[in-house]
Amino acid sequence: MIVREAKLKNGTKEQYLALDEAIRTAQFIRNKAVRFWMDNQGVSKAVLYALCKDLAKEFPFAKKLNSAARQASAERAWAAISSFYSRCKKGAGKKGYPKFKKYCRSVEYKVSGWKLSDDCKSITFTDGFEAGTFSIFCNNETQEDLHRLKINRVRVVRRADGYYAQFCFDVDRKEKGEYTGNVVGLDLGLKFFTKDQNDNAVIYPQFLRKSEKRLKKAQRRLSKKFVKGAKPQSKNYHKQRKRLGKIHLKIQRQRKDWAIKQARYVVHSNDVVVYEDLKIANMVKNHCLAKSISDASWYQFTQWLDYYGKIWDKAVVAVSPNYTSQDC
Template structure:
């Protein structure tokens, strides 16, 4: 399953209709979640049936396509099933109890409620929300695919406009020539990554470099905010949008950089080893949270495993224990703090950059143990992760569909 994304061009009243469809989808999702909270032993099928009850009770809910209502119910069930899984696995700390959506940014249609034009450059939505015909602006060509291959269509609202996403079911695997090489990767803050061959890639620090502009835009937004005023002025909303667009640009830069590096690493090696880091727990460190988020470790790992599955390369996640402390040459433990950036072994005299030493330890672990191959499990993962259900409102699932500024 791949996601193709197009910028949408339409009239102002059509944008308002899209916003109304998004609000209706959010309403149905929250109502399904409330139905699950108030009743025992509710299944996914029960939530789908509850959509029909909501359509009869609320006129604006009936205006949304029936399959779009089911997609909203499936989103609610996705959060519920994730909560159940965390409880069964006895995950430490909070189990992720489902919460009501406050700021939904997308609505998802299945195989009905929309129709592509003959040249595949426009799409028409036929439900009662009056969205009408939208022009599609992008570099992808939908003519290569049959209509029955398009399993989902989503309308996503972002700071710089509206987008249409097409979830297309195709075989991702592509044969590639073996290189006979293996590499271990150690991600960090000083360097974006260091490999077991001694090479390092600098951390671009997109957020840090744009921090002054972000702070300035945030101050301008705050100056135009009037406490207690409902609604806020148009100047406030304009400043708010400028601030959001700057954040959106940084997130796209970070994503594209991680994607390019992952693509190069996968094509240059047959086996790629990396640490199985608990990034969610690491960002709780308030001194390092901003730097860890800026370097996008999880995004990079996701693209590594995606390209690894697509091109038939092995991606192995190994436990991060003692990868920085052990000497990759003799195996002895050499304790060092985070401030020590050079590994010097007093036992064998081996000297190397701290991150390079860790990368070599990671590769050795991957070669001598089975490891954990592919967390995101492209291919046999639940369809919700690869396009069946939109999680994160269209941000995290756009495989090979870079957004354009």
């Protein structure tokens, strides 16, 4: 599956509020499906689909959401349930019992509930919330895919800097790789982000550390504007909350961009890539190193290594981290 993202622009305040209502409704249906499973364990995915119809009859605001979007919300609940079952069968670590979502930020439509313009430069949401038409702002590659590929799903995502539409295409991405015959073994660390068997090291830019001063300043300002017991909080509080969210969003994007570029370079330059399969969830329990480990974003880097390995049909192997620092 290929996912392309575009920003939704030129909408009014009422239109964005309508998108917020759709997101809250999707969260409501997902939580109701989880609650139904807790009360009636052993139910199937089809029963959760049927529950969506009953919720639409019972709650008028739920009926406004497109029927396919209601089913997609039930699918999210079922994904959490099936993941819980699989972890129970493996019997290792925490089971991860399905939880209720409190701050959901997206709603997913299937083939209905939206309509793309002929020139693929605007999208209209046609469900009961009547969000209306938004302009699409994206790069040329996304525009080309919108014209030539069939869209399976459209996901609306709310972020600190606005609303985005993610277009999902049911296409397997495959590219012809350039084979060099090189083999590399990567040792992941904090002093050096990666170090190979030839002592070639890459230093991580530490995006969180560099932005920490700005983050603390924004957080202090947010705390000063918070009034205990006030519901709702003031407009200035919410403005500052959005400013803080944009700083976090920038750090997140910097990490992702770094991980993509590094992983792409490593896989492109080598035919076989071997890296440490680190148990990061256990490592961050060390409070002295937790911030640095999270900032390094090893997991994201290794995920992109696997991704580019599949695209270019190259061998990317995860090995046990035991003794890898002594003998890379």
